[in-house]
Amino acid sequence: MKALVITEKNKPVELLSVADRVVGPGQALVRVYAAALNHRDVWIQKGQYAGLKYPIVPGSDGAGVVVAVSDGGSGGGTAGVRGGSGVAAARDWIGKEVIIDPALHWGEAAGFQSPTNFKILGLPDDGTLAEYVVAPLTNLVAKPAHLSFEEAAALPLAGVTAFRASMTRAQLRAGDRVLITGIGGGVALFALQFAVAAGAKVYVTSGDDEKLSRAMSMGAAGGANYKHSGWVESLRSQAGAYDVIVDGAGGDGVNELFDLATPGGRVVFYGATCGNPSSVVLRRIFWKQLNVLGSTMGSPADFAAMVEFVGRHGIRPVVDRVFAMEEGEAAFRHMDDAKQCGKIVIKIK
Numbered sequence: 497m498k499a500l501v502i503t504e505k506n507k508p509v510e511l512l513s514v515a516d517r518v519v520g521p522g523q524a525l526v527r528v529y530a531a532a533l534n535h536r537d538v539w540i541q542k543g544q545y546a547g548l549k550y551p552i553v554p555g556s557d558g559a560g561v562v563v564a565v566s567d568g569g570s571g572g573g574t575a576g577v578r579g580g581s582g583v584a585a586a587r588d589w590i591g592k593e594v595i596i597d598p599a600l601h602w603g604e605a606a607g608f609q610s611p612t613n614f615k616i617l618g619l620p621d622d623g624t625l626a627e628y629v630v631a632p633l634t635n636l637v638a639k640p641a642h643l644s645f646e647e648a649a650a651l652p653l654a655g656v657t658a659f660r661a662s663m664t665r666a667q668l669r670a671g672d673r674v675l676i677t678g679i680g681g682g683v684a685l686f687a688l689q690f691a692v693a694a695g696a697k698v699y700v701t702s703g704d705d706e707k708l709s710r711a712m713s714m715g716a717a718g719g720a721n722y723k724h725s726g727w728v729e730s731l732r733s734q735a736g737a738y739d740v741i742v743d744g745a746g747g748d749g750v751n752e753l754f755d756l757a758t759p760g761g762r763v764v765f766y767g768a769t770c771g772n773p774s775s776v777v778l779r780r781i782f783w784k785q786l787n788v789l790g791s792t793m794g795s796p797a798d799f800a801a802m803v804e805f806v807g808r809h810g811i812r813p814v815v816d817r818v819f820a821m822e823e824g825e826a827a828f829r830h831m832d833d834a835k836q837c838g839k840i841v842i843k844i845k
Contacts, residue, residue, distance in 0.1 A: 499553045499626030500824040500842070505543035508825040509625075514553065517622075517630045524586070524633050525564040526594060530649035530818075531624040532557035533831045533840045534682070535769075540619055541828060547620055556598035556617045558624030559639055559648035560845070562589045566633075586633050595648050596624065597635040597799040599656065606795050616653070616793070624649075625824065627844060637800060640807035650813035650839035651806065654682030656794035657766055659802035662687045662742050663694070665791045666762040670695030672739040675731065675756060677749075679719070680707035680837045683766060685814050687742045688714060693809040699735055701727065707837050714814075728752045737761070745770040754780035754788075764789040814838030 499514045519525045537554040539545040565586040598617040603610030617623050617631065639648045661683075662668045674691045678684045679700035691698045692715035700711045700719040708719045718734040720727040731738075737758035743750070747770025754777065757763050763786055781788060794802065805811070816838035819827040824842060831840050 497627040498821065499622070500555070500821065501551050501553055502541050503551045505548070505550065506541070509541065509554070509828055511822055511824055514626070517626075517628045519564050519566045519630060521566050522633055523566055523630050524562050524589065524636055526558070526560045526596060526629050526631060526636075527563045528558050528560040528624055528627060528629055528844045529645035530559055530844055531555045531842050532649045532652075533827060533842070534653050535831065536616070536653075537618065537625075538828055538832050545619065549620055552619055553622035553626050554618045555623030555625035555629075557596075557649050557652045557654075557839075558629055559593070559595045559643075559645045559651075560629075562592050562594055562636065563628075565589060589633075589636060593639040593645075593648075594636045595639050595652060595803065596629070596631045597637060597656070597796065598623075598652050599793045599795070599799065600632065600635065602795050606797060609793065609795075625842060625844075634796070637803050640803065642807070642810055643812065646815055646818055646841045646843065647813045649841055650682070650815055651686075651803070652799075653793070654839065655686045655806070655813070656799045656802050657791070658683045658686035658742075659690060659805065660794035660798045661764045661766045661789075661791040662690055662740065663801075663805075664794070664798055665789045666740045666742065666764045668694055668696055668740050672696040673735045673737070673758070674698045674740045674742070675701070675735075675738040675753075677701045677722075677741075677743045677753070678745050678769075679711045679716070680704060681744065682839050683744055684742070685711075685714075685838060688716060689811050689814075690805065691740075692716075693805070693811060696740070697735070699731060699738070701731070710837050722749070728756065731756055740764070742766070744768075746773065747771055748773050748775075751775075751777045751780060754784070754786060757784060757786055759784045760786070762787045762789060764791050766791045815841050817841070818843055
């Protein structure tokens with residue numbers, strides 16, 4: 497089969513012929529129709545990610561059709577998989593359109609991933625940037641009918657990260673004033689879509705005025721360019737204070753976020769692309785009795801709830817650009833430029 501492969505650190509991704517995938521016990525073979533990129537894939541290419549190994553087929557996001565399954569039983573039994581109608585026999589998924597949950601071996605605790613067994617599809621296991629991918633049966637979820645394969649492929653990693661951060665961890669509710677930083681990235685855009693659908697009043701930040709305008713067209717009530725002086729005062733004048741703040745940047749801006757939070761507010765961090773803050777003003781946390789929360793990926797229950805939410809509200813992921821499989825390296829460079837607004841998708845079939 498054909499796959500996009502990173503053969504060495506800092507080498508262009510290559511379209512190569514690789515060995516066909518073999519389905520093991522409790523697994524499914526999915527014919528990938530579309531896959532999407534995450535910054536994780538570029539970091540793996542650059543050698544800036546934990547647990548590196550090469551060669552590797554990257555890709556955590558994918559949607560396609562199940563072509564083979566193994567129930568994993570020695571006595572002819574069947575394995576359960578997740579879907580829109582609950583648990584189904586493994587064989588019933590043959591020919592079905594699915595989205596793959598990239599969070600592998602989450603573990604028994606809903607509140608956090610397994611410290612020892614958790615991993616993400618695309619490293620160390622070969623990922624979705626290939627004609628076929630193997631995934632556990634328990635990681636299959638029925639694709640919402642209103643989504644194209646390209647839209648469905650855009651959903652998994654960023655979608656579940658945004659859903660867990662905003663809905664599960666921050667317990668976002670209708671009427672909340674919500675601030676989402678770094679709009680334009682996949683997680684932030686999903687958080688915006690989920691919050692608007694849930695009935696919140698949403699505000700955003702970006703360093704790009706065009707991305708701010710795009711967010712307004714998607715339902716944001718306001719926002720500010722964090723590259724401009726006075727952005728904190730601008731946000732305060734627009735909404736006063738914020739019940740929920742969702743941030744993936746970290747860095748020295750966290751103290752301003754604590755300052756913008758309402759007393760008793762919920763501030764959830766799902767990343768730190770700007771690194772660790774040089775200092776944290778603790779009095780802003782304890783005096784305002786803030787709830788400071790961390791969030792990573794999402795549990796199987798989060799993923800199922802996220803896909804159901806998307807289907808119920810008719811949400812369509814924002815796709816920035818679709819590349820052909822032969823344009824894999826160009827897609828990686830487009831991601832690396834960080835100018836996109838929405839998800840970068842690679843059409844496989």
